[in-house]
Amino acid sequence: MLFSKIIKNRFSCSNTVRSLSTIGESNFKPPQYEGPTYEEILHIKKQHLTPNILSYYKKPLLIHSGHMQWLYDHTGKNYLDLFGGIVTVSVGHCHPKITKALEEQIKKLWHTTNIYMHPKIHEYAEKLTSKFPGDLKVVYFVNSGSEANDLAILLSRIYTGNFDILSFQNAYHGMSPSTMGLTAHSTWRYKLPGANLGIHHVMNPDPFSGIWGGSNCRNSIIQTLRQCECTNKSECMATTKYYKQLENVLKYSLPQKNVAALFAESIQGVGGTVQFTKGYIKKAAELVRTNGGLLISDEVQTGFGRTGEHFWGFQDHDVIPDIVTMAKGIGNGFPLAAVVTTPKIAKCLNQAFHFNTYGGNPLASAVGIAVLDVIEHEKLQENSAKVGTYFLKQLAKLRDKYMVIGDVRGKGLMIGVELVNDRDSNSPLSIEHVLDIWEKIKDLGVLIGRGGLYGNVFRIKPPMCISIENVDMAIEIFDKVLYEFEKGQGKI
Structure with a gap:
């Protein structure tokens, strides 16, 4: 044996x-x-x-x-x-091609900040944005997932002119003072006044632990053993009911058409690898956009091919977000993160000065390029x-x-x-x-x-x-x- x-x-x-x-x-x-x-x-x-x-x-x-x-x-x-440094080592510990790329860059240039142009950030920006559908063609580099989600909050509020943001119960989006409000786990929360200011946690459409859902309700080869009331596998009854709860939050808890964004992990990570009921994210995005908001996809754990069928987890939901955040696997353990959005949304940052000292520095960019190359070449x-x-x-x-x-x-x-x-x-x-x-x-x-x-x-x-x-x-x-x-x- x-x-x-x-x-x-x-x-x-x-x-x-x-x-x-x-x-x-x-x-x-x-x-x-x-x-x-x-x-x-x-x-x-x-x-x-x-x-x-x-x-x-x-x-x-x-x-x-x-x-x-x-x-x-x-x-x-x-x-x-089997945990990859908390879903961070995407292509392998000390992968020789990543190590070589870092060694070659570290001999040339460590850091300048983006007050000067250097080639690697431009090469990387072009390569990374080529992986996105639609008009998601502009990238802002930062250092961590919390930073990326912080910036996404800022972008959504400035661009829409709205303040209120929705996230799901059981979600995890970081532990900075602002992203802690998005995170909906009592075990990750401190008693801080204002952490939830403008944040609303909506019911989690979980087929296993939620109020509704069962054996036909998630897009996976493995379904929960829980019985399902869906009679037609193409239409999820649980999604309809969770959607109604989202409608009620917008109806009763927010000023009319005052949504800035809905934050959603494609599959909840820290929350225990929770998949949503089929079709929910697409319907929720349509409702949020009707109410003036954006869809923000948190791909910190689900991006870069990890879910297999697609390069990005949001593609599994048949929707194109307005803003995408990413970290962890993007650098295979090197401190690197990014926010990708549309040119139109990105322009709103011109209203004031916004700068990240280390974002997209030569070392990080060289590593990011190498990670994308390895994912592609090694399939x-x-x-x-x-x-x-x-x-x-x-x-x-x-x-x-x-x-x-x-x-x-x-x-x-x-x-x-x-x-x-x-x-x-x-x-x-x-x-x-x-x-x-x-x-x-x-x-x-x-x-x-x-x-x-x-x-x-x-x-x-x-x-x-x-x-x-x-x-x-x-x-x-x-x-x-x-x-x-x-x-x-x-x-x-």
Whole structure:
């Protein structure tokens, strides 16, 4: 059995960690770790880093090297990375082509700011905007997703002359003082006056956990097990009902035709890989535009081919936004983000001076160009579709096998697995049990994230270079851990 080989490799020698070369690992050998000891790192962390910076796992990992879909800790132990630095490492850790592009640029020019022209930002702007449909042809470079969403808020309010903005319950759009208002997770909110000023959180059209929705309501190869009242698969009854709730917010909570924008992730990321009911975003965009607003698509996690079928997640909703924000995978881990919009909307920034010191600097632009080249030349969007579809189908088999899995969802390599106490209520699995399962999966060599309001959704968003072999490895481990969990009635 494949799993028995994995276990043997993991635990055969107490002082030696053997590689996973039999199941897809390359011949890469990580450099010897020469930094502070593990204990010294813990001391520095406690004394000099803010206490809100929490590390994953009971005994945090000390990662010091990475190669493509693999990470290595200070002892040399290797892990299959299925979270990609929180959906950020898009094409692979230390990808040689990205590394080479950065090395070549760093020898020429680090930084000037855009008070002078330099070639890379212009080359990159042309290449990036060529990936967009319609009139989305103007880009403003920033450094993070929160910055990008901050700028999108500003653009929408200046351009429309309106103030009120809509976002969804369960959404995550950042943690700056303004984007915190867009984010609708109590676990991510501070008691700050004015954070919600002009922000309205509308009902989330979630087919699994929402009031309406079921087995015909999301655009995915894997549907929820929940029964659906839709009689015609081409028309989603849940969408009609959620749309009515959106109408009511506009009718009762806002001044007439005073909407600046609707913010929407194509698939909610931090919220637990939540997909909306079919057709909802397109209908919502039409309603918002009728009321004077814009559609802003947050592609921070869903962009750059991750969902497989399309390069951008919004294309899955058959709609062209007015503004698109992006970060994370855009730079494969390099600090880079962007806002793309139309020339007409972009002109509104001329009303005052607006400047970002580091946005689109030579290093960031060189990395951004290389990332786009790698995605195209190595066909990583196609790989996301192929490997992601396979992964979803294998996870669905585990859902059929283990009652603790309430839902499997997603598209491409943006996948969520929701753990529940029971399927009658779909109540979230207790955090104690979630953490036990999560820890054991890590111990056996696979790293995954967690999300959702209760932290009970496993977030699987790996570098897009992973293989079918890697998926088989992960499934074997998930199967083993879940079997031991259910056999032991919650004790692993």
